[in-house]
Amino acid sequence: MSQKETYENPDLKKERQNCPFNKEEITNLLDGGKEKTAERKQLENYILSDEQLKDAVPMEYLSHADKYAEELRKACLLMHKLENSPAGQVPTLRALMGAGLGSAVLKEGNPLALHYVMFIPALMGQGTIDQQAKWLAKAYNLNIIGTYAQTELGHGTFLRGLETTATYDPNTQEFVLESPSLTAYKWWPGSLGKTANYAVVMAQLYTKGKCEGTHPFMVQLRDEETHEPLPGIVIGEIGPKLGMNTNDNGYLGFEKFRIPRDQLLMKHSQVLEDGTYVKPTNSKLSYATMVFVRVVVCQDVTTNLRKAVTIATRYSCVRRQSELKPGDREPQVMDYQAQQNKLLPPLAATFAFQLASDHLWNLYNTANNNIEQGDLELLPDLHGLSCALKALCSSEGANFVEVCRQSCGGHGYMACSNFPRIYGQVTAAETYEGENTVLWLQVARYLVKTRKEQTGGLSVKYLIGEEKGPKTVDTTLEGIVHLYRRTAVGLVDVAIAELEKSGRKGEAPHDAWNHAAVYLIKAAQAHARLFVVESFVNSLKVGNLSAPVRTVLSQLCELFIIYWLLERSGELFFVRQFIKKRLVTVEFQVRTLLYVKLLAAIRPQAVNLVDSFDLRDEILASPLGCWDGNVYQRLFDEAAKSPLNQSSVHESFHKYLKPLLKSNL
Numbered sequence: 001m002s003q004k005e006t007y008e009n010p011d012l013k014k015e016r017q018n019c020p021f022n023k024e025e026i027t028n029l030l031d032g033g034k035e036k037t038a039e040r041k042q043l044e045n046y047i048l049s050d051e052q053l054k055d056a057v058p059m060e061y062l063s064h065a066d067k068y069a070e071e072l073r074k075a076c077l078l079m080h081k082l083e084n085s086p087a088g089q090v091p092t093l094r095a096l097m098g099a100g101l102g103s104a105v106l107k108e109g110n111p112l113a114l115h116y117v118m119f120i121p122a123l124m125g126q127g128t129i130d131q132q133a134k135w136l137a138k139a140y141n142l143n144i145i146g147t148y149a150q151t152e153l154g155h156g157t158f159l160r161g162l163e164t165t166a167t168y169d170p171n172t173q174e175f176v177l178e179s180p181s182l183t184a185y186k187w188w189p190g191s192l193g194k195t196a197n198y199a200v201v202m203a204q205l206y207t208k209g210k211c212e213g214t215h216p217f218m219v220q221l222r223d224e225e226t227h228e229p230l231p232g233i234v235i236g237e238i239g240p241k242l243g244m245n246t247n248d249n250g251y252l253g254f255e256k257f258r259i260p261r262d263q264l265l266m267k268h269s270q271v272l273e274d275g276t277y278v279k280p281t282n283s284k285l286s287y288a289t290m291v292f293v294r295v296v297v298c299q300d301v302t303t304n305l306r307k308a309v310t311i312a313t314r315y316s317c318v319r320r321q322s323e324l325k326p327g328d329r330e331p332q333v334m335d336y337q338a339q340q341n342k343l344l345p346p347l348a349a350t351f352a353f354q355l356a357s358d359h360l361w362n363l364y365n366t367a368n369n370n371i372e373q374g375d376l377e378l379l380p381d382l383h384g385l386s387c388a389l390k391a392l393c394s395s396e397g398a399n400f401v402e403v404c405r406q407s408c409g410g411h412g413y414m415a416c417s418n419f420p421r422i423y424g425q426v427t428a429a430e431t432y433e434g435e436n437t438v439l440w441l442q443v444a445r446y447l448v449k450t451r452k453e454q455t456g457g458l459s460v461k462y463l464i465g466e467e468k469g470p471k472t473v474d475t476t477l478e479g480i481v482h483l484y485r486r487t488a489v490g491l492v493d494v495a496i497a498e499l500e501k502s503g504r505k506g507e508a509p510h511d512a513w514n515h516a517a518v519y520l521i522k523a524a525q526a527h528a529r530l531f532v533v534e535s536f537v538n539s540l541k542v543g544n545l546s547a548p549v550r551t552v553l554s555q556l557c558e559l560f561i562i563y564w565l566l567e568r569s570g571e572l573f574f575v576r577q578f579i580k581k582r583l584v585t586v587e588f589q590v591r592t593l594l595y596v597k598l599l600a601a602i603r604p605q606a607v608n609l610v611d612s613f614d615l616r617d618e619i620l621a622s623p624l625g626c627w628d629g630n631v632y633q634r635l636f637d638e639a640a641k642s643p644l645n646q647s648s649v650h651e652s653f654h655k656y657l658k659p660l661l662k663s664n665l
């Protein structure tokens with residue numbers, strides 16, 4: 001019997017009556033088409049009907065080592081199931097790696113994730129055709145399992161500061177890998193601790209006595225039969241973390257470890273037999289794997305946010321608390337405007353982030369195809385936009401997930417609510433693949449350069465030439481988007497003015513840069529927000545949407561755009577012309593009124609909207625967010641699983657508490 005034929009909480013039932021739009025239309029839109037929805041559902045049935053992929057006990061009750069073993073067991077079973085997957089191997093792998101279907105099975109992190117998310121992409125992006133022929137089939141067939149080992153104990157952000165060396169020995173035509181200090185040890189790579197037997201290792205390449213910078217090397221770490229670390233390789237796992245505890249992040253040291261010359265991944269730069277170094281066309285091409293992951297992180301964070309919003313919204317319609325009207329029945333907490341103010345902006349954000357991530361994905365594919373043909377023109381725009389959206393989606397996503405947790409009161413603090421895991425994953429994305437502040441500064445560098453040199457890619461075109469558009473702000477959506485644009489331009493100009501001021505004081509450019517960081521980061525964030533709101537508005541102009549769906553999405557779009565404007569209103573005060581023209585006060589009064597009206601207009605559709613995400617209960621993995629709304633019974637069922645409830649008196653009572661009670665007599 002399907003979950004939809006059993007109990008349904010009466011409040012949720014009511015919420016679902018008379019939905020003015022077709023939920024399936026939104027589901028199809030998010031999946032990328034009707035056929036994709038059908039494929040996804042078929043795949044979910046295939047994977048989630050397998051009893052062996054279910055947890056005997058919740059992961060929280062297992063030891064660190066048992067958690068790893070259990071997740072690895074399921075990860076390997078999933079790989080066996082790939083062979084017969086109804087959706088085909090590549091779509092199945094995509095679905096299994098991130099916060100969607102995969103997370104229903106591998107709740108604490110997939111020990112094979114890095115193999116698919118970074119190791120294989122690194123081989124494809126950095127290896128020559130011959131190297132790909134040698135390694136890729138082995139990697140796809142899981143004859144070898146790899147990771148991406150870049151970060152060290154001493155350096156993660158500053159890649160030019162990495163200490164691991166790979167020194168070419170022309171006599172043997174080998175590279176000698178060495179960790180010259182403790183801080184040179186690789187530290188953090190996922191799957192490195194216990195799972196992987198190979199890695200793409202980033203190391204400083206030395207040849208003919210000269211350092212040529214960081215380069216990727218294909219390195220075998222463990223014996224393919226015994227899995228023992230090879231002589232000269234030191235490996236371990238780094239221990240428990242805030243989240244993602246079964247990704248077995250590890251450490252790795254090299255003691256004069258030799259690899260053949262052809263294990264330098266040589267697609268972009270080469271070392272010839274005699275040690276001659278052949279430069280790449282662009283030194284940043286060796287950073288390409290990170291660019292790819294930044295792009296997919298945006299999608300992954302959005303999926304996690306959808307989960308958090310679904311759990312919090314359904315719970316808020318089941319939960320009744322306090323008094324709205326004296327003497328009346330306690331209201332659903334969703335009926336408090338304060339609760340709508342918490343939950344409807346993140347609901348709108350899930351659409352905003354998805355649409356922006358879709359644009360980024362398209363840019364990635366075009367730029368990558370061009371790069372394969374030797375055309376690097378789109379690379380700066382891709383780097384700028386992937387940094388901007390990765391930083392924005394993960395930081396805003398983490399804040400929104402925390403708000404969703406808060407909106408569930410005490411029950412949101414339970415491990416079984418699934419908020420701790422979701423939060424652990426989204427906050428990780430703020431740090432990994434480039435710490436967000438560092439990425440904001442990369443974006444700012446691109447913006448300042450574009451504004452000063454008056455040339456740049458499509459995402460920064462608005463910084464080139466005179467400002468276009470109305471001089472006053474009107475209350476249409478276009479008018480508000482224009483306000484975002486003027487803020488973004490204004491903040492870049494403020495940052496440039498700050499840099500020039502420091503320059504006039506005689507500061508060196510690097511000092512001036514450091515002293516303008518606050519403004520630079522604000523400018524980068526305003527740029528990212530502009531991109532997201534423009535994507536949202538433009539996406540609604542095109543596309544084949546029915547009138548009811550267009551109406552509700554337009555309301556969400558408007559709510560989101562006004563929400564951000566009100567949240568970030570302080571930034572407008574940095575832009576002097578806005579204050580002079582007294583734009584801010586008048587417009588904000590009007591906008592605040594509209595914002596509140598939009599909350600009320602969207603409120604009745606909140607449950608229908610999260611239903612249209614079509615996230616199965618197994619993926620939500622939370623008694624608070626289940627489709628049927630049977631929250632309290634499910635919370636009790638979860639508590640019954642606690643090992644402390646397996647006996648009425650725990651043995652520790654007799655060991656510790658009883659003697660203490662006696663001694664107090």
Ligand SMILES: CC/C=C\C/C=C\C/C=C\CCCC(=O)SCCNC(=O)CCNC(=O)[C@H](O)C(C)(C)COP(=O)(O)OP(=O)(O)OC[C@H]1O[C@@H](n2cnc3c(N)ncnc32)[C@H](O)[C@@H]1OP(=O)(O)O
Nearest residue numbers: 097098113156157158159284287296297300383432433434
């Ligand atoms: C994914 C979802 C599914 C499942 C999740 C599960 C598991 C996955 C979990 C975790 C995976 C995470 C893995 C990792 O974290 S791997 C390690 C990632 N590390 C980083 O991201 C390091 C961040 N640091 C850097 O990227 C760089 O050091 C830097 C900050 C960019 C600075 O580099 P540097 O060489 O010093 O460059 P600059 O001098 O600052 O700039 C010079 C020049 O180069 C341009 N540039 C920089 N980077 C790039 C790039 N990647 N592509 C293109 N161009 C680049 C930069 O703009 C500048 O250009 P100019 O024209 O201004 O000179």
Ligand SMILES: Cc1cc2nc3c(=O)[nH]c(=O)nc-3n(C[C@H](O)[C@H](O)[C@H](O)COP(=O)(O)OP(=O)(O)OC[C@H]3O[C@@H](n4cnc5c(N)ncnc54)[C@H](O)[C@@H]3O)c2cc1C
Nearest residue numbers: 148149150151155156157188189190428432433434435437
């Ligand atoms: C869950 C997880 C998984 C990971 N997986 C992998 C992996 O698979 N492979 C891998 O190689 N690595 C991995 N990492 C490492 C990750 O990529 C790095 O931790 C990340 O890039 C940040 O680098 P860092 O730790 O050196 O931080 P730091 O750079 O030391 O950051 C510390 C602080 O300094 C600030 N800071 C640093 N430089 C600047 C600057 N130039 N200007 C202003 N402020 C600055 C930062 O903003 C931050 O506030 C993972 C990390 C995590 C948390």
